[in-house]
Amino acid sequence: RLLVNHSNTKILPPGPPGLPFIGNLLQVLGAKQRWRTFMSWTHKYGEFILMDLFQTKKENADTCSIGAFFFLNIGGKPAIVIGNHKVAIDLLEKRGNIYSDRPTNIVAHEIMTRGLVYGFAPHDNSWRRLRRASHEVLNNQAAKGYHKFQNLEAALLVKDLLKTPELYIRHLHRATTSSLLSVLYGLPPCPDPFDPTLVPINEVMHTVLAAAAPGQYLVEYIPFMKYLPSQLCRWKRHAENVFSTADNIFITLYKQVQKRLESGAVIPSVTSSLIQNPVHKDLTMQERAWLAGTLYGAGSETTSKQMLWFILSMALNPNIQARAQSQIDNIVGRERLPNLDDFDKLPYVRALIKELLRWRGVGPFGIPHAVSENDIYEGYSIPKGTDIIVNIWWGSFTSGLNHDQNVYGSDAATFRPERYLSENGQLNLTGSQETKDEGHSTFGFGRRVCVGRHVAISSLFIQITCILWCFNITPGDDENGKPMFIDENQIIDDGLTIRPLPSNRYKFTPRFPEMEEILRNALELNGFDYR
Numbered sequence: 001r002l003l004v005n006h007s008n009t010k011i012l013p014p015g016p017p018g019l020p021f022i023g024n025l026l027q028v029l030g031a032k033q034r035w036r037t038f039m040s041w042t043h044k045y046g047e048f049i050l051m052d053l054f055q056t057k058k059e060n061a062d063t064c065s066i067g068a069f070f071f072l073n074i075g076g077k078p079a080i081v082i083g084n085h086k087v088a089i090d091l092l093e094k095r096g097n098i099y100s101d102r103p104t105n106i107v108a109h110e111i112m113t114r115g116l117v118y119g120f121a122p123h124d125n126s127w128r129r130l131r132r133a134s135h136e137v138l139n140n141q142a143a144k145g146y147h148k149f150q151n152l153e154a155a156l157l158v159k160d161l162l163k164t165p166e167l168y169i170r171h172l173h174r175a176t177t178s179s180l181l182s183v184l185y186g187l188p189p190c191p192d193p194f195d196p197t198l199v200p201i202n203e204v205m206h207t208v209l210a211a212a213a214p215g216q217y218l219v220e221y222i223p224f225m226k227y228l229p230s231q232l233c234r235w236k237r238h239a240e241n242v243f244s245t246a247d248n249i250f251i252t253l254y255k256q257v258q259k260r261l262e263s264g265a266v267i268p269s270v271t272s273s274l275i276q277n278p279v280h281k282d283l284t285m286q287e288r289a290w291l292a293g294t295l296y297g298a299g300s301e302t303t304s305k306q307m308l309w310f311i312l313s314m315a316l317n318p319n320i321q322a323r324a325q326s327q328i329d330n331i332v333g334r335e336r337l338p339n340l341d342d343f344d345k346l347p348y349v350r351a352l353i354k355e356l357l358r359w360r361g362v363g364p365f366g367i368p369h370a371v372s373e374n375d376i377y378e379g380y381s382i383p384k385g386t387d388i389i390v391n392i393w394w395g396s397f398t399s400g401l402n403h404d405q406n407v408y409g410s411d412a413a414t415f416r417p418e419r420y421l422s423e424n425g426q427l428n429l430t431g432s433q434e435t436k437d438e439g440h441s442t443f444g445f446g447r448r449v450c451v452g453r454h455v456a457i458s459s460l461f462i463q464i465t466c467i468l469w470c471f472n473i474t475p476g477d478d479e480n481g482k483p484m485f486i487d488e489n490q491i492i493d494d495g496l497t498i499r500p501l502p503s504n505r506y507k508f509t510p511r512f513p514e515m516e517e518i519l520r521n522a523l524e525l526n527g528f529d530y531r
């Protein structure tokens, strides 16, 4: 059961049996739903480790909170999968100096983005410069500067949901991406989801994110394939075309901001700050343009898919929905739209957002890390270059950090925002010991933790609060006119991110008649024609 690395006689962690030479390659490439396969392996092989380390009996293994990681040999490329808070914190936080690398990613990093997306980059000086610059423009204080864009987009979102609720997926995606374009480039909202600015950038980003998931391309495991001429490889030609398209889009958007600034315009946005603030002077023009593009790519699909899980969670939990609405009614009332100044006064909504990110976080693995030096952990050898994949969530098993019963209790699989509230209704961080201040692991770990989380939380907060202020969300009707069955376990795997079934339908019923008038006034005040 244990694989032995003969070069230094250290024992590698156990894992699923594979074939000679190629190890688990076919299992990983062949897995229809990779994340499900990893999750079930975590459950199975995590137990073995617990038993090895602590001589626990199998029946006690699930209740033991230490252990839970296993080894994969993916065509000669080592990987470990972690399914436990202690191991994740021990390695990714406490040993962050060597566990903050990224796996080599030939298609997404080297060819599609030519090393310019620092989210895929190794833990080196170039990453440090770009990460520092991102922190400068996205930290908690800077994020407050973008609230007015986010407030306005949330108002446009509820207007769209009121007019054409059946297009809710399109509306959520449009609102999130358009608000990010405002934050990044100071652009006005794009009310049309098929706007020529939105469509190509979204297509490019979707392709890059899908390519970055573990097990997407054979070349990642047989690296010499990258030297094959493009004429012979469709995948390589495709990846090169993605780079040209992305480079063109990001540089054009960047230059547009530069031109407007030169003509004297004042544009509060990330790109303006990258151009004007002298702290960014060490970055080249292409690095700045791709930095803004990276933030768009990292923030758009994640936030909009998280909103899809929000809609599902409300349709399945009417009591929780009513409790959140009652707090919003008490604080906001029914004479104005909610805005981001209400954030501190709505602890129930904030707890609901934490629970949403915990219960159905959009990234079941986050983004894999890699270890940059040989290491030994709990007696097992972890060779330099090993990919580190964290099983952040899977509901049916006790493994998976966000559903760990040792941290969240026996109802870890249930959607219950109250777990983040104290008895007097104030925010109380369940699991904060294990997950630092967030109370869940959905924003990742250590030095690589999501740099856009403040912008993401404001965006989720204002969209969620406005939707709950305006509507009651219930399941839509099935073919027989009965409320349709919404299955929380039916999931579309898009690579690094997951979303609910697009066939789910919902009803968005306005909660009070004056709502439309208030919405109209708010939008007209901001210069929007309310139609």
Ligand code: HEM
Binding pocket: 118, 119, 120, 131, 134, 138, 294, 295, 296, 298, 299, 300, 302, 303, 306, 361, 362, 363, 365, 366, 367, 368, 369, 442, 443, 444, 445, 446, 447, 448, 449, 450, 451, 452, 453, 455, 456
């Ligand atoms: C619900 C929304 C979001 C979720 C769940 C999310 C989650 C994550 C996760 C799991 C990581 C990897 C952390 C790790 O490696 O341990 C990450 C990285 C990153 N995120 Fe987010 N994110 C979200 C929104 C955003 C937004 C809005 C932005 C930008 C405005 C953003 C920018 C980034 C960047 C640039 C990285 C790469 C950081 C690095 O490698 O150093 N994210 N995010």
